[in-house]
Amino acid sequence: MNIKDFLCEEAVILGLEASSFEEVIRELGSKLHEQGFVKDDFVDAALEREANMPTGLPLGGEYNAAIPHVDIEYVNKSALGLATLKDEVVFYNMVESDEEVPCRLIIMLALDQPKSQVEMLQSVAVVLQDPAIIRNLVNAKTTEEVFTILS
Amino acid sequence: MTKTVIVSCGTGIATSTVAAKAIEEACKKAGVSVITKQCKGQEIPELLKQGADLIVTTSTMRFDPGIPVVKGLAFLTGIGIDQVVEEILGHLSD
Numbered sequence: 001m002n003i004k005d006f007l008c009e010e011a012v013i014l015g016l017e018a019s020s021f022e023e024v025i026r027e028l029g030s031k032l033h034e035q036g037f038v039k040d041d042f043v044d045a046a047l048e049r050e051a052n053m054p055t056g057l058p059l060g061g062e063y064n065a066a067i068p069h070v071d072i073e074y075v076n077k078s079a080l081g082l083a084t085l086k087d088e089v090v091f092y093n094m095v096e097s098d099e100e101v102p103c104r105l106i107i108m109l110a111l112d113q114p115k116s117q118v119e120m121l122q123s124v125a126v127v128l129q130d131p132a133i134i135r136n137l138v139n140a141k142t143t144e145e146v147f148t149i150l151s
Numbered sequence: 152m153t154k155t156v157i158v159s160c161g162t163g164i165a166t167s168t169v170a171a172k173a174i175e176e177a178c179k180k181a182g183v184s185v186i187t188k189q190c191k192g193q194e195i196p197e198l199l200k201q202g203a204d205l206i207v208t209t210s211t212m213r214f215d216p217g218i219p220v221v222k223g224l225a226f227l228t229g230i231g232i233d234q235v236v237e238e239i240l241g242h243l244s245d
Contacts, residue, residue: 049162054211057224058228058230069161094166094209095210095222097210109165114164117168118169121169122172125228129227
């Protein structure tokens with residue numbers, strides 16, 4: 001199991017210029033929507049969720065990440081979107097929701113079944129725990145490069 | 152005696168799944184019998200009624216549940232994972 005098997009090629013956005021987490025979620029969510037992975041109200045749900053229960057993760061290194069996601073009811077078929085940000089965008093800490101986490105890497109999770117994608121989620125965690133992979137992803141210039149890094 | 156751990160996150164399906172799996176493995180290794188119950192943050196009060204020994208959460212706690220709470224972000228980020236596992240086992244070995 002590898003996260004590249006779930007990564008939607010069309011929902012890989014590199015060097016995105018965004019000024020807010022809302023903008024990042026709209027961009028990534030709309031790509032997943034265009035490809036039919038998520039329902040019409042997915043983006044709104046993801047925005048609401050991020051505002052109330054943020055998903056920013058301080059990774060203790062050079063770059064931080066966020067993993068926006070919502071309930072399964074907004075998803076048609078499991079998929080991942082990935083964005084690297086040209087400049088840091090502030091998300092908020094998942095367990096300390098008033099703490100700012102400036103992020104350069106965003107992995108959006110669309111999950112269609114409860115608890116069924118354990119391996120996929122675990123491999124996302126593996127990526128988050130590897131500073132070298134994070135750095136390579138943030139610096140990737142092409143979608144092909146992203147898939148190579150994740151293989 | 153089997154201990155019950157409520158594992159909560161924002162959706163009850165994503166990050167709590169990773170945490171629950173890791174807690175089960177760590178407890179097995181330590182010889183602690185444990186049941187994990189995954190839920191969303193707002194479902195915690197309902198699960199508390201059925202009794203629990205510990206809450207491990209990957210989302211922000213907005214109330215005092217009256218039982219110990221451990222922040223489980225380390226199961227995603229790996230930062231301080233050994234201390235978090237130790238803390239969890241400490242609460243369960245009483």
